[in-house]
Amino acid sequence: YWLEKQLRLTNRRRPLSTIFSRESLPPDGNSFEYAKVIEETGAITVQAAEGDDLAYLEIKLGTGSGTVRTVGGYTSFSRQAIERSKVAILDTGMRWMGIQYAEAFELYVRTFLLALPTAGADSTNLIALAGAGKPDSAPEWISVIMDAAWAIEDNSKGLAADAIIVSRDVAKGMALIEDSTGRPVFEVAGNGQNTWAGNFDLGSIELTGQIAGKPVICVPRLPANYAAVASREAITTMESAGAPFSLQDENIINLTKDFSLYGYQGIYSEQPKGLTRITWTV
Known part of the structure; x- marks a missing residue:
């Protein structure tokens, strides 16, 4: 007998996708452009005397660009499975594809983050x-x-640090730091002890915490020894409004029905200086 309950499918959290800013994709086009400051000469200063020319600030604007990608997949079920099965075949299948779509988006952001250069202007x-x-x-x-x-404050244009991003091994190392008596320096027991440095929530789905007033986000699948401090505006992710979309089509010859799920996505970094990588010799 089939149990009268749905398969336990849980939407994975998307920590990176939610850390950084998000906006909708333009309504059309397979690529996009955005403005950015590439060079500035001069500064805003005090007017020496009434009637004097103001200081000249030369700002050279450039454009960055990105490509819109399409992400999706499809599956097929027989009419018999949809109509006669004792379990929610269609609902479970569509939900599973939705989870896969979310994971693909998180991988997209993670790959972009890791590819950001740390040398050059x-x-x-x-x-x-x-x-x-x-x-x-x-x-x-x-x-x-x-x-x-x-x-971030010194080198970016008006951005501030919003979060600390670390891999799991780095988060574990932080949580295990002890004082001279062998007690954790960061609060991990929830008893109000040893809170001068920060805390870690060991009961959350993904380890989260706080250090020096900044939230620590432990991101799964980051490479070992990864640590960075980031502004939300360092990366902007884009997705078509309402995505993911679904389509369906029926084959009356063999009594099957196809279901697809897809969405359009983009990503860019207007101000890479909104992120600071912390590295060390392993």
Whole structure:
């Protein structure tokens, strides 16, 4: 007998997709462009005297571009399976495709994040701890996170740090830091102890926490030893309004029905300086 319940399918959280800013794709076109400042000369200053010319600020604007991609898939069921099955075949199948679509979008953002350069004028900030190695104490983490946040404020145009992004191994290392008595420095027990540095929620689906007033987001499937401080505006993801869409078509010859699910997606970084990578010698 079939159990009278649906297969347990749970939508995966999309931490990276939700950290960064989102907007709708333009209504048409297979590519898109956006404006960005590529060079500036001069500065806004005080007018020396009444009637004097104001300071000249030369701003050169350029354009960045991106490609709109289509992501989707389809499946097929017989009319008998749809109409006569004791389980919700169609609902389960469509929900499964929706989960796959969400995972594909998260992979899209993760791949883009990891490909952002850390050298050159149009690149992310970089704090390399080659000599000091990986931070292994709360003061070291707080110090480097503050430096990374300040790099965003100093080098970007009006952006501020919003979150700390780390891989699972880095999050575990943070959570296991102990004081001289062997107690965790970061609060992990929820009892109000050892909260001077921050906290980690071990009961969440994906480990989350807070250090120096900034939320720590542990992102699955990031490469080992990944750590960064980011502004929400460092990356912008785009998706067609209402996506994912679904279509269906019936074959009256063999009594099957096809179902597809798809959406249009885009991604870009207007200000790469809104992200600071933290690296160390492994």
